[in-house]
Amino acid sequence: MTFPPLIQELRRALGGENVISAPSELAVYDCDAFTARRRRPEAVVFPRSGRDVAETVRIALRHGVSIVPRGAGTSLAGGCLPGECSLLMMLSRMNRILEINLRDRTAVVEPGVLNLQLTTALGREKAGCHFAPDPSSQGASTIGGNVATNAGGPHTLKYGVTVNHVLGVEAVLGDGRIVQFGPVEDPAAFDLSGLMIGSEGTLGIVTKVWVRLTPDPQDHRAFRAIFDSLEDASNTVTQIIAAGIVPAALELMDQGILGAVEAAFAFGFPADAGAVLVIEIDGLTVGLDPQEEQIVALCKKNHAREVLQASTERERELLWKCRKSAVGATGRLSPSYILEDGVVPRTQLPRILGRIAEIGRKHQIRIVNVAHAGDGNVHPILLYDERDPEEFQRAMAAGREVLDECLACGGSITAEHGVGVQKLEFMPRQFTPADLAALRHVKTAFDPAGVLNPGKLIPS
Amino acid sequence: MSFHPTELPLQEIFTPGDAAEVADVVRNAGKARTAVYPLGGGTQMHYGMPPSRPGVGVSLEKMNRLVDYPVADLTVTVEAGMTFAALSEVLAKNRQRLPLDVPWPEKATLGGLTSVGGSGPRRFGYGSLRDYLLGFTAVDGQGTVFSGGGRVVKNAAGYNLPRLMAGSLGTLGVLTQLTFWVRPVPERAGILACDVPDWATGEKLLADLLCSPVRPVAIDLLLGPARQQAPLLGPKAAGSAACLYVGFEGAAAEVPWMLETLRAEWSAAGVTAISSVADDSVARFWHWQTEFQAQALIRVLPSKLVGLLESVKNIVPACSLIAHAGHGEVRLAAPVEAASCRFPTMFRAQLRPLVASLGGALTVLSCSADAGWSREDVWGPRGDAFAVMQALKDRFDPENILNPARFVFEE
Structure with missing residues (x-):
């Protein structure tokens, strides 16, 4: 041949x-x-x-x-x-964990290592630490991909996103040179490793990552707070943050998605709940009681029907499985969906969720919600049937309006999924021509020939 | 400590009131390829190479306003000329703070701090400024106003330009506005200290800390005269290698628990003469450390730190060393007699090769024009990053007028 x-x-x-x-x-x-x-x-x-x-x-x-x-x-x-x-x-075949260094609390991995693969390996070694970014896709997504999108996840509320957990990268740039930025921070250098994180493969192809390992918390408690209304749940979120409490995670699921989750996992969420908050606190055992009291009080103040602690580790894991698999469970609701990834200042959460409902009604598109609520990061899921092109168009229009509304709230069109091609059209709405020119300066400095993932992240 | 920008070859100082006026100054300077020196509080004038090219100063002193502080969002937007102390005062009214160790906070501006990108003892627990910078507005070398990032705590739209600007020493743009993520003020603070009899014990204590349930925000080793000057009563046994300070912050119940837990662990390991302090004295100690005048900054991976300290002590026996052992950062202050013109020679011949052999980074923090420091002495040899940095510099400041000569770029 x-x-x-x-x-x-x-x-x-x-x-x-x-x-x-x-x-x-x-x-x-x-x-x-x-x-x-x-x-x-x-x-x-x-x-x-x-x-x-x-x-x-x-x-x-x-x-x-x-x-x-x-x-x-x-x-x-x-x-x-x-x-x-x-x-x-x-990059899936470059999937070796090259080094686990517990003294420096770092690991060196190839980009194809799965997020969960690293945490599992650390658990096997009883290392007492883990890789903190935990996107819902963590069983499938790679650390290279997490680096490319600056991935988050539920626990980034307390622990930060991928950029806060990467000390350095080895990468191949647009001219074929292999370079290393980090892992030791050098005042004589710009933070090029930090700049590459979230660059969606447009600045370099990461071939090695030095990740920071985070000590496991001594203790944790997970709760589910059941609310009659979405508004009460979202007000609770903003009040918890405003009170200066930093839970490990503060996640929201609305009534629409709870039905699908319940059908898939039979956790026992009440069928008539308006919304559920999944709240996790972690840290030193001695510090958890006061946090719990404050959080439960705020939930009750906002008319929570009940606040229940996961009583066993199994129950806690199931609660997290419900949350992390929620998007997949929407397959029970419709043949297709668009998952959006908008972010607003946290106090705007009640407003954006209200607007999302209005937008759904206006376009006659059913929208269900999960959210990394503590970060103001909403993931509205717009349900449609791909066999109905007209409905698809309405879903697209509704999605655009949701992102516009995020911008109107002072937010951003993506918190953790990246721009890719999906959100290119929104970049000129979020950024001025001068801001976009600055992004192009960065792109051409790394990749003057434009060989790396062209047509992504920056509108042409 | 001098805070006046007299060391800069300034022909004129402008005091613009907003980003558009900054842009005018830069554009006008650019026409004649006149250098532009952004001026904050002047607390870092000794940092980097002394500039020689005449130019104009852009003082941000008028741009010191609070722009937006949605308290419940835990974010704050300020003009770049606001001082750290002024911001801290505003935040403190809401029991919030930016958890950074800042020298001369009454003078230091947020713009200057962002440009220098420094860090201090509590970086181990809280990260550095670049972990808190969510967004900015700046004026590039062609007088264009541009922004990066945003005002939300999580944002994946576009490149992470805040990361690029933090630590770029004003060479890519004059920062005019900044948005930070802020944190609640912890209820309590405490420090546990002990003598480290020898290096092997030091390394063992540091390694053991990683396995302990306590969660320090700072782990410091003090050596030499600095150890005697530290404003904390503590054990300073003759003949011991160093003093170890472990700092805690947290909720009311957490800090006493951590102090007791670590004290018990140390006692079980045979450590004697353990002392502790709480709350106000703790803040004073971090502050003293942060303003400690060092000539050089060394960064290595934490596992290399004790070996590094031992070797540096052999090279410069009378020096003071403040080592942030948790995150691998060492501040070195040489005795006066060594800080003469022999100092650069010692750096070239001994210190830099030592740090390089450990895979670390060495930066001269304070160099006077007459001591004979070269650019490579101050910043180190050009690494992998340089070619990309130069390409970025060429795009953001094609005429090379922004803060020329101080950083790694040629004048």
């Missing part, structure tokens, strides 16, 4: 087994978890090392094709959508 020159060169450099180019095999790589747009790459490559990545970038430069790096492909914003004339670079 003869291959076009590009494919031949890739096969020579990476080995035939690490290059896919048959059209039939490429079909499954035409989108990530944002399925509204699809495009087939020219080829899919599976590098095994930083050297492979660098060699692929150099080949791409010679042939004038771009590279779209991809971890597990869980991006909800189309961050891994293949571009025109692009190679899709699967």
Whole structure:
């Protein structure tokens, strides 16, 4: 079999087994978890090392094709959508944990290591620490992908997002050079590692990550607070934050999604609840009672029907499973959905949730909500049937209006999923032309040839 | 300590009232390729290379207003010329704070602190300024006003430009406005201290701390004269290697529990002469440390720290060392006799190779123009980051007028 020159060169450099180019095999790589747009790459490559990545970038430069790096492909914003004339670079086979260093509380991992794989490995070693970012996709998503989107998760309320837990990266830049930024912070250098986190593979392809490990809390307690109304639940959230309490997590599920969650997991949420808050506090045992008292008092003040503590570790795990699998459970509600990722100042949570309901009514689209409520990060899920193109259009319009409303509240169009292609059109609404020019300065400084994931994050 | 910008070759000082006026100054300066020196409180004038190119100063002193403080959101937006003390006072009324250790807070401005990107003892517990900077507005080298980030605590739209600006020493833009994430003030604070008889014990105590249920916000080792000067009563046994201070902050019940727990652990490990202090004395101690005049800053991974201290003590026996052992940061103050012109030579021949061998970073914090420091002496050899940094500099400040010469870029 003869291959076009590009494919031949890739096969020579990476080995035939690490290059896919048959059209039939490429079909499954035409989108990530944002399925509204699809495009087939020219080829899919599976590098095994930083050297492979660098060699692929150099080949791409010679042939004038771009590279779209991809971890597990869980991006909800189309961050891994293949571009025109692009190679899709699967980093999933670079999945070794290279070092766990408990004295420095760091681990060095390849980008394809799964988020949960690292935490599981640390548990196995009884390390007493973990990798703090815990996106709901953590069983599937890779640390490289977490770095690309600056991923969050429920516990980032207290512990911060990915950028707060990465000490350094090794990466291949747009000219094929392998560079290392960190792990020791140097006052003589800009924080280029920090800048690369959340850059969605447009500044470099991360080939190694030095992550910070966070000590496990001595103790934790998880609660579910049942409210009759969404408004009471969201007011409770803003009052907890305003009181200066920093729970480990403060999550909201509204009535619409509770039905699906209950059908999937039979946790025992009351069918008529207006909303549920999942609240976790952690830290030293001696400090938990006062926090619990304050939180329960605020819930009651806002008319919580009941506040129940998960009485066993199993119950706590099930509670978290309900929350983290909530989006998946919406499959029971409709054939398709759009998951949005807006963020507002935390005191605006009641307002944005009210507006989301109005927007749903206006466009006749059913919207159910989960939210990292403590961060003001809403995840409205817009339900539609893809067989009904008119309904799809209404869902899209409603989604746009939700993001506009987030901006009107002083928020942002994405808290943790990234811009990808899905939110490109909103960038000029959130940022001025001068702000966007500054983003382009950064892009061209790292990748003057524009070979790395072009067409993402910055509108052209 | 001098806070006056006399060390800068200034022809004129402008005091703009808003970002648009800053932009005018920069644009006008750019026409003649005149250097622009942003001026905050002047507390870090000794930091970086002494600039020689004549230019204009842009004082942010008029831009010191509180822009937006939605208390319940735990965020605050200020103009860059506001002092840290002024901000702290506003925040304290709501039992909130920006948990950073800042030298000369009455003078130091938020813009200056962000540009320098420094940190202090409690970085171990709270991170550094760049962990709290959510958004900013700045004026680039062509006089364009631009913003990055936002006013929400979680934001993935666009690149993380706040991370780029923090620590860029005013070389990419003149900061005019900043938004920070703030935190509640903890109820209590305390410090437990002990003597470290020898280096092996020191390393063991540090390693044991990682396995303890206590959660320090700072772990410091003090050596040399600094140890005697520290404003805390504490054990200072003759012949011991260092003094170890472990700082705690937290809720009312947590701090006493942690002090007792660690005291019991240390006693069980055979440590004697343990002392502790609480609350106000604790703040005084952090403050003293933060304003301690050091000539050099060394960063290494925490596991390399004790070895580093031992080696530095051999190279400069009479020096003071304040080591933030939890996060691997060391401040070195040499005795006066060593701080003469022999100092650069010692840095080149001994200190920098030592730090490099440990995979660390060494920065000269205070260098006078006449001591013969080169750019490489002060900032170290150019690493992987430099080519990208230069490319960024070329784009944000193509005429190289913003704070020229002080940082790693050529004049």
